[in-house]
Amino acid sequence: MRKCSLTNLDALLRTMADTATVYLPVDGSDGRAHFTKWEDGVKMSEALNTVRSAKDFFFPQTENLVDFKVEGKTIEVIDTREECEDFVIFGVRACDVRSFEILDRVFLADPVDTYYKNRREHGIIVSMACNKPSETCFCRTFGIDAAAPGGDIVCYKTEDALYLDALTEKGQALLAKLDALTEECDTAAADAQKDLIRDRLDKLPLNNLSADAFGGDKLDTFFNAPEWKELSATCLGCGTCTFVCPTCQCYDIKDFKTNKGVQRFRCWDSCMYSDFTKMAHGNNRNSQLERFRQRFMHKLVYFPANNEGIFGCVGCGRCLSRCPISMNIVKVMKKLGGNA
Amino acid sequence: MQKVTREILLAKAAELLSSGTVNRVLGWKAGEFTYDVTPALFTTAAELEKDFVYGPFSGANFSKYLVKETRRDEGKVLVFLKPCDTYSFNQLLTEHRFDRERVYAVGIPCDGMADIQRIKAQAGDGICGVDCDGDNLIVHTLYDGDKTLAMADCLAERCVNCKSKKHVAYDELIGETGEVIDSHRFDEVEKLEKMTEDERFAFWQNELSRCIRCNACRDVCPACTCEKCVFGNPESGVENKAIADSFEEKMFHVIRAFHVAGRCTDCGECSRVCPQNIPLHLLNRKFIRDIDNFYDEYQAGAEVGQRAPLVNYKLEDLEPSEAVERSCDHA
Numbered sequence: 001m002r003k004c005s006l007t008n009l010d011a012l013l014r015t016m017a018d019t020a021t022v023y024l025p026v027d028g029s030d031g032r033a034h035f036t037k038w039e040d041g042v043k044m045s046e047a048l049n050t051v052r053s054a055k056d057f058f059f060p061q062t063e064n065l066v067d068f069k070v071e072g073k074t075i076e077v078i079d080t081r082e083e084c085e086d087f088v089i090f091g092v093r094a095c096d097v098r099s100f101e102i103l104d105r106v107f108l109a110d111p112v113d114t115y116y117k118n119r120r121e122h123g124i125i126v127s128m129a130c131n132k133p134s135e136t137c138f139c140r141t142f143g144i145d146a147a148a149p150g151g152d153i154v155c156y157k158t159e160d161a162l163y164l165d166a167l168t169e170k171g172q173a174l175l176a177k178l179d180a181l182t183e184e185c186d187t188a189a190a191d192a193q194k195d196l197i198r199d200r201l202d203k204l205p206l207n208n209l210s211a212d213a214f215g216g217d218k219l220d221t222f223f224n225a226p227e228w229k230e231l232s233a234t235c236l237g238c239g240t241c242t243f244v245c246p247t248c249q250c251y252d253i254k255d256f257k258t259n260k261g262v263q264r265f266r267c268w269d270s271c272m273y274s275d276f277t278k279m280a281h282g283n284n285r286n287s288q289l290e291r292f293r294q295r296f297m298h299k300l301v302y303f304p305a306n307n308e309g310i311f312g313c314v315g316c317g318r319c320l321s322r323c324p325i326s327m328n329i330v331k332v333m334k335k336l337g338g339n340a
Numbered sequence: 341m342q343k344v345t346r347e348i349l350l351a352k353a354a355e356l357l358s359s360g361t362v363n364r365v366l367g368w369k370a371g372e373f374t375y376d377v378t379p380a381l382f383t384t385a386a387e388l389e390k391d392f393v394y395g396p397f398s399g400a401n402f403s404k405y406l407v408k409e410t411r412r413d414e415g416k417v418l419v420f421l422k423p424c425d426t427y428s429f430n431q432l433l434t435e436h437r438f439d440r441e442r443v444y445a446v447g448i449p450c451d452g453m454a455d456i457q458r459i460k461a462q463a464g465d466g467i468c469g470v471d472c473d474g475d476n477l478i479v480h481t482l483y484d485g486d487k488t489l490a491m492a493d494c495l496a497e498r499c500v501n502c503k504s505k506k507h508v509a510y511d512e513l514i515g516e517t518g519e520v521i522d523s524h525r526f527d528e529v530e531k532l533e534k535m536t537e538d539e540r541f542a543f544w545q546n547e548l549s550r551c552i553r554c555n556a557c558r559d560v561c562p563a564c565t566c567e568k569c570v571f572g573n574p575e576s577g578v579e580n581k582a583i584a585d586s587f588e589e590k591m592f593h594v595i596r597a598f599h600v601a602g603r604c605t606d607c608g609e610c611s612r613v614c615p616q617n618i619p620l621h622l623l624n625r626k627f628i629r630d631i632d633n634f635y636d637e638y639q640a641g642a643e644v645g646q647r648a649p650l651v652n653y654k655l656e657d658l659e660p661s662e663a664v665e666r667s668c669d670h671a
């Protein structure tokens with residue numbers, strides 16, 4: 001484990017930025033934290049988490065896939081893919097780190113999504129343990145330990161120092177470049193910080209929320225549950241929950257006609273929208289109840305059914321704080337799963 | 341003024357349910373942390389007794405839900421309306437968007453609603469509960485014990501700049517109605533008008549660049565009740581699910597602002613729900629102010645059936661070119 005005095009944090013980030021572009025949570029003019037490119041003078045936010053999740057780095061809201069150049073009767077297919085450059089995401093929370101594993105299961109499974117893979121391979125994740133979890137956090141429900149996040153390097157921040165530990169080869173390589181600014185140390189201070197965090201996690205209001213009632217074999221139990229009606233009754237179908245969610249992974253592919261051809265792009269889609277997965281025969285989810293149910297069934301039943309029981313939610317709490325009607329996965333779990 | 345409490349509303353709802361005046365109630369359902377109440381439909385007194393709440397976080401404007409609710413072929417729905425909600429109510433009626441006969445509206449006085457973001461800015465993150473104590477809020481925090489905040493410092497923007505305490509629509513009133521207020525709601529707009537064009541462009545560029553096109557602003561807006569929004573309709577040719585570039589970033593908002601011009605009551609829901617904290621109310625208030633200045637003072641939703649200046653041609657109306665000039669020429 002390496003130690004870096006907080007007075008050297010700027011220098012540490014500068015050194016990192018010399019090797020790759022560094023992004024970190026920064027308070028915006030709106031008073032909320034957003035991942036922002038580090039430059040001299042940019043200060044890391046004290047906020048627990050960003051409004052948008054870190055998935056944007058690997059799965060951006062829009063991206064061009066391929067261009068078609070049309071001339072007369074010939075169509076030229078132009079592969080616009082480029083190898084992306086290395087980048088560091090600094091200060092990622094345990095929940096978001098786990099979300100990458102969930103996205104990997106979707107995008108890196110055969111057939112591999114090369115756009116996603118390209119970014120994933122070039123991204124270095126420096127995670128940060130959560131000193132002050134929020135009331136909306138329930139990562140523990142899904143077996144995530146906010147005191148021991150994954151990633152390539154994990155960091156613990158105390159009053160006066162940052163403790164860094166490499167978890168992967170990528171992480172070791174980056175940490176080696178920071179040698180001049182860090183010193184070797186034992187794990188005592190980081191361990192104490194872990195204990196403090198776990199103690200705080202014990203006291204979170206959602207600490208006892210259990211996902212045991214859910215899982216891949218629960219389709220019949222929940223699909224026709226009468227509770228969906230009440231739960232979805234006032235949902236606006238806006239999609240905010242899906243766009244701030246680090247694990248929501250659905251996208252639409254569209255063609256944009258230019259003067260000389262077509263740009264094929266993809267953009268995030270939301271199961272909360274009325275034209276989601278619309279097909280030639282029309283729509284397969286005609287009511288907001290069905291659309292609403294899809295989002296939560298996907299996280300709590302369909303995803304685990306296809307992924308060895310792993311849930312598609314990481315308990316980050318973003319949908320809790322951003323839904324305009326304060327309806328969310330916790331309320332759904334409590335209502336359907338009977339746990340209070 | 342009579343203080344509205346959960347008990348008063350509960351008694352009113354139970355009375356109207358049992359008399360058969362209504363068969364369901366639009367109300368607020370308790371959440372996990374006091375502040376996260378959810379709009380919900382209640383059909384029995386027992387359900388109400390169990391989950392119904394009313395307090396400083398019962399801010400959602402229920403008017404728009406009436407579009408959907410009155411299409412159900414069953415009895416009347418009870419809706420509680422704050423003064424600002426009644427303007428949306430009337431505006432929707434003006435546009436024939438719901439069946440008045442299927443609604444029983446109870447007007448409730450309002451001293452302003454709280455904004456959890458403002459509370460968190462003062463009390464920090466980790467808020468497990470909030471209690472009311474006179475003019476104060478007692479905030480139970482995870483890391484800092486209980487904190488006492490003045491409700492006045494926790495008010496939502498739209499409540500700080502409340503434009504009216506008057507109920508312009510109701511079947512029945514709890515307590516008394518108030519007056520239209522000479523508010524400061526245009527102060528921020530004036531600041532924007534005083535900027536140079538470039539400064540103003542940069543201001544909006546910065547704000548709108550955060551938009552994630554979640555559509556919450558549109559979907560909550562009582563003026564946005566098109567059966568199918570052009571921006572969500574694959575057949576429209578201008579559908580855009582996501583922002584492709586800085587042009588599209590602004591297009592959605594500018595078109596939406598024009599579309600609600602003269603119909604926006606300044607209810608403040610759009611700014612309340614935006615996950616990215618974009619001050620959408622400033623865009624709408626600029627339109628409201630221009631309409632006031634170019635035509636006559638006009639408040640959307642003040643009366644049912646009134647004709648908005650933009651759809652009510654008069655010979656003495658100013659020429660469009662003049663309107664454009666004057667709206668840019670404040671500095």
Ligand code: SF4
Nearest residue numbers: 235236238239241323
């Ligand atoms: S659950 Fe909430 S955020 Fe999600 S679509 Fe419905 S209203 Fe919007």
Ligand code: SF4
Nearest residue numbers: 245313314316317319
């Ligand atoms: S469903 Fe909600 S809590 Fe779960 S990962 Fe998505 S945003 Fe976070």
Ligand code: SF4
Nearest residue numbers: 094095130133137139
């Ligand atoms: S959900 Fe867990 S990992 Fe995520 S921010 Fe909260 S405490 Fe940290």
Ligand code: SF4
Nearest residue numbers: 551552554555557614
């Ligand atoms: S609510 Fe905010 S982020 Fe969502 S579409 Fe509207 S302006 Fe954009």
Ligand code: SF4
Nearest residue numbers: 561604606607608610
């Ligand atoms: S634009 Fe905003 S303030 Fe105006 S009516 Fe719609 S939600 Fe209310």
